[in-house]
Amino acid sequence: MKKHVLLLLTITIVSGITIISQAQSVKDSWYGIGVAEVPNETNNYLGELVLNEKNGKVTGVFSYYFRDSLFSNKIEGRFDKVTNRLLLNKQNIMFHRSYDTKTGVDCPMYAEMTLRNSRVETVLKGALYADNEHQFTCPVINFNFKRVKDVAPPVIKKESYTILPKKNKEATVILPRKPSVVTSVKTDTAVVTKKAPVILDTKQLQYSNRQKVYTKELDIESSNIRIELYDNGQIDFDSVSLYLNDKLVLGSTMLKHSATSISIILSDSVAYNELSMFADNLGLIPPNTAALILYDGKIRHEIMMMSDLNRSATIKLRKKKKP
Numbered sequence: 001m002k003k004h005v006l007l008l009l010t011i012t013i014v015s016g017i018t019i020i021s022q023a024q025s026v027k028d029s030w031y032g033i034g035v036a037e038v039p040n041e042t043n044n045y046l047g048e049l050v051l052n053e054k055n056g057k058v059t060g061v062f063s064y065y066f067r068d069s070l071f072s073n074k075i076e077g078r079f080d081k082v083t084n085r086l087l088l089n090k091q092n093i094m095f096h097r098s099y100d101t102k103t104g105v106d107c108p109m110y111a112e113m114t115l116r117n118s119r120v121e122t123v124l125k126g127a128l129y130a131d132n133e134h135q136f137t138c139p140v141i142n143f144n145f146k147r148v149k150d151v152a153p154p155v156i157k158k159e160s161y162t163i164l165p166k167k168n169k170e171a172t173v174i175l176p177r178k179p180s181v182v183t184s185v186k187t188d189t190a191v192v193t194k195k196a197p198v199i200l201d202t203k204q205l206q207y208s209n210r211q212k213v214y215t216k217e218l219d220i221e222s223s224n225i226r227i228e229l230y231d232n233g234q235i236d237f238d239s240v241s242l243y244l245n246d247k248l249v250l251g252s253t254m255l256k257h258s259a260t261s262i263s264i265i266l267s268d269s270v271a272y273n274e275l276s277m278f279a280d281n282l283g284l285i286p287p288n289t290a291a292l293i294l295y296d297g298k299i300r301h302e303i304m305m306m307s308d309l310n311r312s313a314t315i316k317l318r319k320k321k322k323p
Contacts, residue, residue, distance in 0.1 A: 032145035036096040084115040107138035228293040231255035238283035273317040279307040
């Protein structure tokens with residue numbers, strides 16, 4: 001009897017050790033969301049880890065979706081099965097306040113995570129952190145990864161519809177949503193009313209929500225003026241856009257010591273024209289500062305502009321009345 005109990009206990013312990021040893025592996029696909037450790041931060045990172053592990057050495061790919069772009073980094077690191085700690089070598093991650101992923105700033109960051117097993121789920125929890133040179137400009141990004149196979153797929157509900165009978169055996173199919181732009185397709189049996197997709201300009205919405213700070217008023221003689229933009233100090237990867245009367249006239253442009261030049265035509269139908277500098281990001285040294293040179297014929301005006309993520313520097317341009 002004692003031998004049977006001892007044998008059963010041994011099998012149970014060995015089975016438990018086998019299950020634990022199998023669970024202590026990061027070789028899999030992981031899905032999670034990263035949040036920068038900054039107050040009131042809303043820019044998240046949607047990430048996926050595809051990891052291979054052999055004898056503690058980890059290789060794979062870290063892909064993350066930020067704003068409107070997808071990035072993929074090849075990664076290497078180590079996994080300690082005793083402590084369940086995963087360490088990943090340095091990789092470049094898009095700065096959390098970049099508004100344009102094409103001209104955004106990269107942060108060199110390491111990763112440290114811990115593998116946690118439970119009956120409900122298996123997670124990799126930890127953070128990305130910058131190296132010593134960027135620790136004050138690139139905040140920690142906290143991540144909570146789950147195994148892809150443990151993440152429930154989204155539930156897609158079928159939309160209900162109502163069919164109204166009509167004469168000559170035709171019918172009208174009414175979709176449940178109110179269309180903004182309506183198109184009708186007529187078939188032999190029915191007329192189907194559909195809604196066209198609504199495309200929102202997120203950058204225009206951000207611009208509209210920021211306060212305009214009026215820095216200067218100028219009397220302008222010419223309707224056609226030329227604008228030059230410079231970075232007035234150290235190059236810290238500031239990126240800005242220009243709006244004339246709330247319309248984009250210069251897309252995201254990184255400020256440099258060399259001039260970015262643009263010619264614009266002022267409107268004669270308004271009392272004054274407004275020229276606003278929109279900050280796409282804050283660069284490495286906030287806020288965004290630029291030297292704006294305005295050429296009105298042979299007259300040269302030099303204005304210092306300063307914008308951040310809440311305010312846009314704006315100048316008023318008033319047309320001189322001809323005698």
